Amino acid sequence: xxxxxxGPEIYFLAVAAVFLTLSMMRPNGxxxxxxxxxxxxxxVAVTLAAVRLEGSLxxxxxxxxxxxxxxxxxxxxxxxxxxxxxxxxxxxQEARHPEFxxxxxxxxxxxxxxxxxxxxxxxxxxxxxxxxxxxxxVPLRSGGGQQMEAGIKYFLAGIATSALMLFGMASLFGxxxxxxxxxxxxxxxxxxxxxxxxxxxLLTLCGFFFKLALFPFHVWAPSVYQGAANQxxxxxxxxxxxxxxxxxxxxxxxxxxxxxxxxxxIALAIISMTYGNLVALVQKDFKRLLAYSAIAHAGYSLxxxxxxxxTGYAAAAFYALAYLATTFICxxxxxxxxxxxxxxxxxxxxxxxxxxxxxxxxxxxxxxxLGGIPPTIGFTGKFLVFTAAMQKGxxxxxxxxxxxxxxxxxxxxQVVRAAFLLEPDEELPRINLSAPATILxxxxxVVIIVGGIFPRYLxxxxxxxxQALP
Amino acid sequence: MIMELAGFPYLSAILLNCVxxxxxxxxxxxxxxxxxxxxxxxxxxxxxxxxxxxxxxxxRTLGGLQFVEKLLWVEPLGIHYFNGxxxxxxxxxxxxxxxxxxxxxxxxxxxxxxxxxxxxxxxxVLGVFGFFMSMDLFFLFIWFxxxxxxxxxxxxxxxxxxxxxxxxxLFLHVLAGSALVLPGIVYLAVASxxxxxxxxxxxxxxxxxxxxxxxxxxxxxxxxxxxAGVWPFHTWSPVGHVAAPTSVSMIHAGVLMKVGAFGILxxxxxxxxxxxxxxxxxxxVLATIGILYGVFVGLxxxxxxxxxxxxxxxxxxxVGLGLSTVTAEGLNxxxxxxFAHGIMTALLxxxxxxxxxKTHTKLIPDLGGMSRxxxxxxxxxxxxxxxxxxxxxxxxxxxxxxxxxxxxxxxxALGSLAIFALVLSALYMLRVVQRTFYGQRNERxxxxxxxxxxxxxxxxxxxATMVLFGLFPRLMLDLIQxxxxxxxxxxxx
Numbered sequence: 021x022x023x024x025x026x027g028p029e030i031y032f033l034a035v036a037a038v039f040l041t042l043s044m045m046r047p048n049g050x051x052x053x054x055x056x057x058x059x060x061x062x063x064v065a066v067t068l069a070a071v072r073l074e075g076s077l078x079x080x081x082x083x084x085x086x087x088x089x090x091x092x093x094x095x096x097x098x099x100x101x102x103x104x105x106x107x108x109x110x111x112x113q114e115a116r117h118p119e120f121x122x123x124x125x126x127x128x129x130x131x132x133x134x135x136x137x138x139x140x141x142x143x144x145x146x147x148x149x150x151x152x153x154x155x156x157x158v159p160l161r162s163g164g165g166q167q168m169e170a171g172i173k174y175f176l177a178g179i180a181t182s183a184l185m186l187f188g189m190a191s192l193f194g195x196x197x198x199x200x201x202x203x204x205x206x207x208x209x210x211x212x213x214x215x216x217x218x219x220x221x222l223l224t225l226c227g228f229f230f231k232l233a234l235f236p237f238h239v240w241a242p243s244v245y246q247g248a249a250n251q252x253x254x255x256x257x258x259x260x261x262x263x264x265x266x267x268x269x270x271x272x273x274x275x276x277x278x279x280x281x282x283x284x285x286i287a288l289a290i291i292s293m294t295y296g297n298l299v300a301l302v303q304k305d306f307k308r309l310l311a312y313s314a315i316a317h318a319g320y321s322l323x324x325x326x327x328x329x330x331t332g333y334a335a336a337a338f339y340a341l342a343y344l345a346t347t348f349i350c351x352x353x354x355x356x357x358x359x360x361x362x363x364x365x366x367x368x369x370x371x372x373x374x375x376x377x378x379x380x381x382x383x384x385x386x387x388x389x390l391g392g393i394p395p396t397i398g399f400t401g402k403f404l405v406f407t408a409a410m411q412k413g414x415x416x417x418x419x420x421x422x423x424x425x426x427x428x429x430x431x432x433x434q435v436v437r438a439a440f441l442l443e444p445d446e447e448l449p450r451i452n453l454s455a456p457a458t459i460l461x462x463x464x465x466v467v468i469i470v471g472g473i474f475p476r477y478l479x480x481x482x483x484x485x486x487q488a489l490p
Numbered sequence: 491m492i493m494e495l496a497g498f499p500y501l502s503a504i505l506l507n508c509v510x511x512x513x514x515x516x517x518x519x520x521x522x523x524x525x526x527x528x529x530x531x532x533x534x535x536x537x538x539x540x541x542x543x544x545x546x547x548x549x550r551t552l553g554g555l556q557f558v559e560k561l562l563w564v565e566p567l568g569i570h571y572f573n574g575x576x577x578x579x580x581x582x583x584x585x586x587x588x589x590x591x592x593x594x595x596x597x598x599x600x601x602x603x604x605x606x607x608x609x610x611x612x613x614x615v616l617g618v619f620g621f622f623m624s625m626d627l628f629f630l631f632i633w634f635x636x637x638x639x640x641x642x643x644x645x646x647x648x649x650x651x652x653x654x655x656x657x658x659x660l661f662l663h664v665l666a667g668s669a670l671v672l673p674g675i676v677y678l679a680v681a682s683x684x685x686x687x688x689x690x691x692x693x694x695x696x697x698x699x700x701x702x703x704x705x706x707x708x709x710x711x712x713x714x715x716x717x718a719g720v721w722p723f724h725t726w727s728p729v730g731h732v733a734a735p736t737s738v739s740m741i742h743a744g745v746l747m748k749v750g751a752f753g754i755l756x757x758x759x760x761x762x763x764x765x766x767x768x769x770x771x772x773x774x775v776l777a778t779i780g781i782l783y784g785v786f787v788g789l790x791x792x793x794x795x796x797x798x799x800x801x802x803x804x805x806x807x808x809v810g811l812g813l814s815t816v817t818a819e820g821l822n823x824x825x826x827x828x829f830a831h832g833i834m835t836a837l838l839x840x841x842x843x844x845x846x847x848k849t850h851t852k853l854i855p856d857l858g859g860m861s862r863x864x865x866x867x868x869x870x871x872x873x874x875x876x877x878x879x880x881x882x883x884x885x886x887x888x889x890x891x892x893x894x895x896x897x898x899x900x901x902x903a904l905g906s907l908a909i910f911a912l913v914l915s916a917l918y919m920l921r922v923v924q925r926t927f928y929g930q931r932n933e934r935x936x937x938x939x940x941x942x943x944x945x946x947x948x949x950x951x952x953x954a955t956m957v958l959f960g961l962f963p964r965l966m967l968d969l970i971q972x973x974x975x976x977x978x979x980x981x982x983x
Contacts, residue, residue, distance in 0.1 A: 433658065
């Protein structure tokens with residue numbers, strides 16, 4: 021019975037096994053999609069049912085608590101939503117579809133293990149499971165050659181940061197003689213003024229900075245966003261970011277408000293926001309633009325974490341949810357506009373308001389939520405993060421972040437302009453959304469707006485979840 | 491859940507009515523343009539009726555905050571859904587109701603993407619109503635941005651002269667303002683130590699130290715001042731006004747610039763009175779420069795809409811001058827001027843819109859002798875121009891006189907300069923009226939028909955409002971007094 025608390029993990033392992041079996045059968049895209057959608061839907065139910073479970077396994081290396089379960093819930097929702105986008109998986113050869121779902125499931129499984137692991141080596145193994153699934157997913161796209169470039173870039177940058185991370189973990193172990201987060205968080209605050217422990221913690225964080233695409237670990241993001249299949253990018257842009265935010269919060273909370281670490285993170289946050297927003301200004305491809313916007317958002321989300329107070333961690337968790345919903349809706353539009361699986365340039369959004377008014381509205385809501393304009397969930401996320409930073413007295417940081425928000429509005433408004441104002445050179449056909457797709461889009465729009473004006477319960481949930489942090 | 495409700499929630503009803511209007515419009519098929527217009531008219535009519543009711547039902551003998559609706563929203567952060575009406579915001583709620591209703595009527599002949607236009611317009615007005623009635627900083631900021639973002643599509647899609655440039659410039663300027671306001675709001679909530687966004691709780695004396703007030707006031711003055719068209723942050727406003735379609739210009743100059751001025755009043759002056767006193771001389775200088783600048787630049791314009799736009803800069807300077815006097819009369823006049831200028835400028839843009847729709851030009855040299863072609867349409871513009879000059883009998887006269895008297899007392903030199911500018915403004919308004927409406931009749935436009943009764947209706951309502959409050963200024967001044975006197979009395983001195 022003890023193993024029942026691993027319900028979600030066991031379930032996703034089973035999902036992976038199902039697709040392993042399917043990959044050995046004759047290719048059938050419809051069958052794979054229906055199976056994936058069905059299994060992902062049940063996966064959400066399983067994780068939500070497991071939200072209240074608590075327990076500890078393997079001598080405390082693996083802990084199931086509200087923090088991990090909330091993030092597992094988010095991850096299974098991310099998995100479900102991305103599978104929803106796969107009804108026309110045209111960017112990937114049909115024969116590869118089972119492998120695509122298989123890797124997606126193992127990647128989700130890896131991230132679920134990650135948010136529960138409380139020991140450095142467990143963490144590393146779980147992270148590698150996630151990473152290797154992604155190394156397989158990125159170059160899975162058919163045609164061209166850019167997917168290979170993206171895949172190799174991602175792989176090389178990924179293993180390099182893995183090495184840094186291992187080095188960091190070794191230093192942490194050297195400084196504290198333990199790999200357990202629980203013991204680390206007791207010993208670290210006194211040791212953080214020694215270079216070994218400080219560098220160790222910082223390098224350990226690098227592995228997750230890489231996943232979050234925080235400057236200077238962002239170099240892979242533009243190529244991967246553009247080069248990978250749209251659905252894969254959607255997954256990379258949502259689920260992996262959520263996990264990275266959770267893990268950075270977990271590791272940073274070990275330092276118990278160390279100021280030099282906070283200053284380091286402030287510098288990274290400012291550079292990341294500014295760099296991401298400035299480079300995004302000149303982008304022509306929508307997915308590439310979203311990549312640079314993700315680099316900027318990595319900076320915003322870090323503001324909540326570096327505040328190192330309960331409001332800050334709760335704000336970061338809320339921000340992760342907001343970012344998941346907001347980014348997903350943008351990729352939903354990308355996938356529907358590029359029904360043949362190609363890339364979408366911003367000018368190709370022209371005339372969207374006539375081709376599909378609902379998608380145009382969804383795009384506007386999504387982009388404004390990314391930009392942080394009320395009453396969207398993106399604004400509320402930023403507001404909470406800024407409140408946390410202000411409680412620590414980081415006024416200048418908040419002001420710089422707000423200036424960044426205004427800079428970013430320029431390129432977000434270009435997307436809205438394309439969708440509502442520009443007329444396409446040739447008349448393009450209407451985009452006909454199926455009934456489930458219409459409902460999904462409408463629900464996401466409602467979630468973004470209602471979450472924005474009524475954040476109460478979500479924020480309380482986030483507050484309850486981060487109490488599990490040391 | 492803590493909840494305070496004084497009777498039927500009329501204020502929320504206004505907001506809900508706008509939301510309903512928006513939703514109903516979204517679900518009408520886009521081909522049914524006439525239906526969209528009628529639905530918009532009905533919902534804006536209900537909003538107007540409700541705002542008139544609230545204006546009249548406010549108990550002036552009692553004063554203070556009435557129609558209070560308070561609901562705890564996010565407990566850990568101290569956010570409340572908190573609406574209330576007092577002598578400061580009631581005139582502006584009424585103004586919004588009138589301008590929106592007449593704006594819908596003014597756009598009755600709109601062709602193309604009608605549904606989207608009215609949907610965006612309702613979103614904008616929803617934000618403006620919410621901003622005026624909210625007493626919680628968090629919601630105040632939400633409504634602030636809700637009222638700003640529809641400006642971009644409204645101008646960029648349906649606008650005219652250099653519309654994309656104007657829309658982008660406006661959007662980035664006003665959102666840069668909101669980027670200063672948000673840190674200010676969060677700073678106040680955290681620095682006060684109360685961890686609440688409730689304006690009433692934060693405005694208690696002694697909650698914020700003088701240093702905090704001086705710092706925060708500057709943020710609010712700059713942040714909201716950009717939207718209020720304070721010189722030298724006004725540059726977006728003429729470009730945006732000129733590019734916008736008629737009813738958007740009306741809402742924009744008539745209501746949205748007041749959102750900025752009201753933000754300075756409600757957030758800056760209410761919460762940071764010491765900062766207000768400290769920065770008042772700077773405000774006065776900037777406001778006077780704005781008044782003079784608007785007049786002088788207005789003198790040389792050839793585009794009618796630019797003339798009106800610069801007159802707005804000048805008239806908003808008068809609001810700023812009134813606020814900067816730190817006296818009861820000054821505040822009184824400033825709030826009255828917000829209302830009067832809103833009505834007047836809506837009338838100017840509305841009457842201009844009709845002329846532009848028919849002649850397809852708004853360049854003064856191309857027009858001329860319009861009063862012989864369309865005497866009624868010209869009449870509306872001339873009436874509004876007279877009001878703009880501050881002729882007695884119109885609401886703006888009382889507002890400007892009140893401001894100037896208090897300004898002369900507090901800043902004699904700046905006050906005299908402002909009055910000098912007012913004389914000049916008569917000159918440029920008369921110049922425009924003479925060149926556009928009198929003189930040789932332009933044969934090109936001889937065949938054009940005059941404004942019909944139904945199309946003239948919105949202008950009639952605006953003229954009637956101006957004259958009503960011009961002849962009976964106490965209808966408004968007494969109401970504003972109920973808020974100004976206790977507020978000034980409560981200031982620490």
